[in-house]
Amino acid sequence: MKRRRLKKEVYYVFAGLVIFIIALTSLIKHINYTHSYEYKFLKLGYEKAQVEVILNLKDKQLDELLKHKYDKNITSFIKQKYFIFSNLDRYLKYQKENKSTKLKDIVSIVNVHADHEWYDEDAIKDTDTKKGTMMLVNKFYHLKEDYVPENIVDASKTYAYDENSATEETISAFKKMYAKAKSEGLNLIITSSYRTYKDQDRIWNSYAIRESEEWADAYAARPGYSEHQTGLALDIVTYKSTMDNFDETPEAKWLADNAYKYGFILRYPKDKENLTGYDYEPWHYRYVGVENAKKIYKEGITFEEYYAYYVENKD
Numbered sequence: 001m002k003r004r005r006l007k008k009e010v011y012y013v014f015a016g017l018v019i020f021i022i023a024l025t026s027l028i029k030h031i032n033y034t035h036s037y038e039y040k041f042l043k044l045g046y047e048k049a050q051v052e053v054i055l056n057l058k059d060k061q062l063d064e065l066l067k068h069k070y071d072k073n074i075t076s077f078i079k080q081k082y083f084i085f086s087n088l089d090r091y092l093k094y095q096k097e098n099k100s101t102k103l104k105d106i107v108s109i110v111n112v113h114a115d116h117e118w119y120d121e122d123a124i125k126d127t128d129t130k131k132g133t134m135m136l137v138n139k140f141y142h143l144k145e146d147y148v149p150e151n152i153v154d155a156s157k158t159y160a161y162d163e164n165s166a167t168e169e170t171i172s173a174f175k176k177m178y179a180k181a182k183s184e185g186l187n188l189i190i191t192s193s194y195r196t197y198k199d200q201d202r203i204w205n206s207y208a209i210r211e212s213e214e215w216a217d218a219y220a221a222r223p224g225y226s227e228h229q230t231g232l233a234l235d236i237v238t239y240k241s242t243m244d245n246f247d248e249t250p251e252a253k254w255l256a257d258n259a260y261k262y263g264f265i266l267r268y269p270k271d272k273e274n275l276t277g278y279d280y281e282p283w284h285y286r287y288v289g290v291e292n293a294k295k296i297y298k299e300g301i302t303f304e305e306y307y308a309y310y311v312e313n314k315d
């Protein structure tokens with residue numbers, strides 16, 4: 001009899017212990033869950049599908065995002081192809097002030113700093129010349145007065161009008177492109193290329209004195225802000241044309257379709273002035289190397305957008 005009761009007691013204690021362990025595990029599980037990002041973002045007001053998008057971010061970014069109030073645009077921005085997390089606040093701000101602009105366009109505008117005025121001192125940076133053929137020079141990124149590219153070589157008369165030069169790599173790529181165009185009955189000729197800081201200073205100042213500073217800004221880059229100072233930019237025309245009517249020539253069409261195969265990109269495409277700071281320039285090509293040129297051509301983006309997402313974002 002005593003033995004049986006003891007058995008029963010052992011049984012109760014055991015059952016109790018099992019229940020306790022189950023309860024404890026689920027409590028721990030619950031506590032752990034309340035510490036999870038999923039729980040925290042659901043608590044903030046995001047829906048399950050939105051949380052799934054958010055959870056693709058890195059932990060550091062998730063912690064940062066937890067400090068933001070719920071905003072339905074956040075996940076829409078994260079889903080954009082060229083989304084850069086550190087620009088999120090600027091995307092949201094721009095969106096609030098420009099409600100009719102597409103989110104995709106906002107990402108591009110902010111990535112290239114075009115949410116600032118051109119030459120805005122708050123946005124201006126030194127060009128990272130260590131990037132070599134990928135260095136960016138535009139109305140926000142500038143070269144110092146003493147920056148002189150290495151390996152500047154003259155372009156011979158076959159390829160250029162008088163006094164043109166560029167980096168050795170740029171000239172050698174141009175020669176290959178020239179030969180291919182020639183074999184198809186087309187003539188390419190370099191009309192402008194490497195320009196020193198002083199050259200650009202002279203151009204901009206002559207415009208400013210003749211007309212006004214606004215006028216000079218509209219038609220010339222400020223000294224230090226011209227891509228021609230990199231030695232990687234070529235203005236290309238054909239014998240029958242000037243820059244003004246180059247767009248109507250077969251050479252312009254051929255360059256637009258083929259230059260990337262030789263490492264060149266059309267630097268200022270049509271309808272992208274809001275990103276590049278320049279009107280369409282069918283003659284201005286920039287050497288970036290074949291691999292990058294192919295990618296830029298295929299993705300159909302400006303050099304500014306490419307640089308922001310694939311070059312600077314990876315630093």
Ligand SMILES: [Zn+2]
Pocket residue numbers: 192228233234235283284285
């Ligand atoms: Zn040019």
